[in-house]
Amino acid sequence: MNRKRGNVSAERAPKKAAKIIPEQQDDQDQEIVKASESEDAFAQSLGSDGNSEGVDNDTNFGLYVGTEMGVLKGVCFEGGVPIAKNYKFTGQGLKKKAPGVKSLTWADQDEKELLVCFSNHVVKTYNTKLKCFTRQVQLKFEEEDASVVGLCSHDARNYVVGLENGTVGMWNCLESEITLKFRTYNDNDDGLKRNMEKIRQCAADKSFYATGGRENDLKIWNLSSEKPEEPFFKAKNLPHDFLDLRVPVWIQDLTFLPRTNELVATCTRHGQVRLYDVRASQRSVSNVQFVDHAIMSISSTMNDRQVVVGTAKGEAGLYDLRNPGKEKLVKKFHDFSGSIRSMVASPELPYVVSCGLDRHVYVHNLTLRTPVKKLYVQQELNCIVVSKSFTLEAKDATRSSVLNKRNVGEKAEGDWANIPPDVLFHADSPPKKIRKSITL
Amino acid sequence: MSSEDEMIEVEGEEEEEKMQPTGPSLDDYHGIMNRANKCPNRHKKRMDVAKAKKMKAKMKREERKRKAREADALGEDAPPREVPKTLESLREFDSTTVTPENSEDMADDEFSSYFAKSYVPKVLITSSANPNLKTRLFLKEMERVIPNSTVFHRRQAKIKNIINQAKDHDFTDIVVINEDRKEPSSMLISHLPEGPTCFFRLSNVKLTKHIKRDWKEITTHRPEVLWSNFRTRLGMGVGRMFASLFHYEPQFKGRRIVTFHNQRDYIFFRHHRYEFKKDGSKAALRELGPRFTLKLRSVQKGTFESKTGEYQWIITNKRHKMESSRRRFHL
Structure with missing residues (x-):
């Protein structure tokens, strides 16, 4: 449990120092040689064909997006012209009905490796330093036709995989087998279509997972407990409506709020945003109707009880869920023209990146309606992931030295703080200060 | 003075x-x-x-x-003649404009199997529940224009049910014409089995009799299809969808041509018979009808699902945000 009491803003770590260049140019080559020896050996042992053709080692891709056609794209907003580059596992052309990328996750804290999970149960490991795929794993689930909905890295050796038919399994990489497997819902003959839409890992406590889907209400699982098949928390549906009819359940996306494993915000295909508090009740503490169509994605932000949501018709907003019954739409974000499938907001800075069916990657400031950056990447996008080295500024020698001087003595852990403040907030118009909330 | x-x-x-x-x-x-x-x-x-x-x-x-x-x-x-400055020629740059380098997923979209000539299109045409005379005539004319198409009376059927049944009967596209104030007002085209679904506003419908032609002039030969001036990725998708309604091999003997021309985001439909004159001058055209204009409202991923479906592009409720300039076009 990572429960925080009191003033969080005081407890929050000071803003992380800026680290401009992840690797020094001098020893980069040596490192690559070293790494490639070991990685290639490992890759050969697994019989995979990692390719690294046409890779520019200087480019620092801060964002990665996975497309509907099964291509991983790196996006770089540094410098004047944004760059998007494709990474495909095989050298062949795009195949008909290629399996789409369903989930992108960092394999470790250092963000050296990115786990790219495809809908056909294939997990490929992309090495960000070598800029190529190094490993491929075929997950051996019995339910082969059920698409993967999410993959999380439990620890260094175990992945937690969620399937569309409601199965959650833990895959051990070393032994290549499923060590734990359970269903998140029971199949009843009540005529309701059920599935699982999403599985998410808690950032504060990696053993906590939340799942949800169509007629499959929110459940939180503790996989390191003695009985991992038993849900740690099981949500209860809303009471019947004014006509005494059952309210349909269709969770599309969910997120743990920062620094806790007891608060989960969900969004539904029927346009509601809900907040669940494990300590309070099984029913949602907040329930607010954002739009009349589907909400596709939700993400927690730097502000404790504020979430960003994106809808199927290209509307996006920042919601404040601090006061139950008095939820507030703080901001709406513009420029989307299609469904927003994935939004990721920074835990440290007022930034949100998003992508979706309109084939664009957007970077929004939480205080501005119009996007700060926008890039057309040619394919329909499913998921987005942000690296700690994400920045909007070019790697400028003078600039980096200035920033390094400014941050002497501070711990140079890379994170979103690498975005220089004057780029973040439009220099001439400083943002409004968002009140920081207090967790219970 | x-x-x-x-x-x-x-x-x-x-x-x-x-x-x-x-x-x-x-x-x-x-x-x-x-x-x-x-x-x-x-x-x-x-x-x-x-x-x-x-x-x-x-x-x-x-x-x-x-x-x-x-x-x-x-x-x-002599210096070249000056080109007149129109809204179209001064259109704002759009990063999604399709160029050979900029069309990664074009070869693998939902219509690629049509362009690979792997199937013959079979189209279902229907209308809203109780169509008026003009809509009924319009349906009949659309049946004459699109080869291998069938008009069905909608009765009270739901579109989702129609789509399911159409899939079972190997239809590849369905077209639904809705009406407002006794005039055909909108057109929904859904590509089966996996979408996408486009919704258009339909205006200026002129039937064969309104342009003083006889429907008997329209032969049963398969027409050529011309879709022109679609520039962006969205526009190409829409154009490909129109093309996939028609048989991929036209019968040139019939000299029929069907045109979908995009001009400032309005799509003009015309149906002609052409004739090459013996002296080699410009081909003569005779319009056959019907004629109508379409304006794109939304493109949906998958088949028709208005409440919980996902949209690739939609302009409803945010027209003022998206049409920020008179020189900005989406198709």
Whole structure:
């Protein structure tokens, strides 16, 4: 449990120092040689064909997006012209009905490796330093036709995989087998279509997972407990409506709020945003109707009880869920023209990146309606992931030295703080200060 | 106007003519207009403005004549003719404009199997629940235009059920015409089995009889399809969807041609029979009808699902945000 009491803003770590260049140019080559020896050996042992053709080692891709056609794209907003580059596992052309990328996750804290999970149960490991795929794993689930909905890295050796038919399994990489497997819902003959839409890992406590889907209400699982098949928390549906009819359940996306494993915000295909508090009740503490169509994605932000949501018709907003019954739409974000499938907001800075069916990657400031950056990447996008080295500024020698001087003595852990403040907030118009909330 | 003023003015013009024998200049025009603007006498003001405008028109005429004369004199070395500046030619740059380097997923979209000629399109055409006469006639004409198509009475069927049944009967596209105030008002085209679904506003529907043609002129030959001026990725998707309604092998003997032309995001549908004249001059066209105009409202991923479905592109409720400029076009 990572429960925080009191003033969080005081407890929050000071803003992380800026680290401009992840690797020094001098020893980069040596490192690559070293790494490639070991990685290639490992890759050969697994019989995979990692390719690294046409890779520019200087480019620092801060964002990665996975497309509907099964291509991983790196996006770089540094410098004047944004760059998007494709990474495909095989050298062949795009195949008909290629399996789409369903989930992108960092394999470790250092963000050296990115786990790219495809809908056909294939997990490929992309090495960000070598800029190529190094490993491929075929997950051996019995339910082969059920698409993967999410993959999380439990620890260094175990992945937690969620399937569309409601199965959650833990895959051990070393032994290549499923060590734990359970269903998140029971199949009843009540005529309701059920599935699982999403599985998410808690950032504060990696053993906590939340799942949800169509007629499959929110459940939180503790996989390191003695009985991992038993849900740690099981949500209860809303009471019947004014006509005494059952309210349909269709969770599309969910997120743990920062620094806790007891608060989960969900969004539904029927346009509601809900907040669940494990300590309070099984029913949602907040329930607010954002739009009349589907909400596709939700993400927690730097502000404790504020979430960003994106809808199927290209509307996006920042919601404040601090006061139950008095939820507030703080901001709406513009420029989307299609469904927003994935939004990721920074835990440290007022930034949100998003992508979706309109084939664009957007970077929004939480205080501005119009996007700060926008890039057309040619394919329909499913998921987005942000690296700690994400920045909007070019790697400028003078600039980096200035920033390094400014941050002497501070711990140079890379994170979103690498975005220089004057780029973040439009220099001439400083943002409004968002009140920081207090967790219970 | 007093006689003194006139005298002064006339003198001034004479002096200018002596210096510049080319006639009145733009400065004269502005001078007169300035004077007219300051003049409190409305009658005088009008006279002056009329005079200035006449002068400007004359200048323009003479300039055009001069250019023509110069071009004649120069022959082949003449400067190229100026292209008129239209909203279309000055359109804002759109990063999604399709170029050979910029079309990664075009080869693998939902219509790629049609363009690989792997199946013959089979189209279901239906309308809203109780169509009026004009819509019923329009459905009939659409059946004549699109080969291998069938009109079904909608009765009270739901679109989702129609789509499921159409999939079972190997239909590849369905077209639904809705009406408003007894006029066909919107068109929904859904590609089966996996989408996408496009919704258009339908306007200016003219049936064969409205353009004074006989439907018997329309032969049963498979027409050629021309879809032109679709530039962006969205536009290409829409154009490909139109193309996939028709058989991929036209019967040139019929000399029928169906055109979907995009102009400033309005898609114009025309249906012609052409004839190549023996002297090799421009082909003669005879319009067969119907004719109508479409405007795209939304493109949905998958088949029809208005409440919980996902949209690739939608303009409803945010037209003012998306149509930020008169020179910005989406197709």
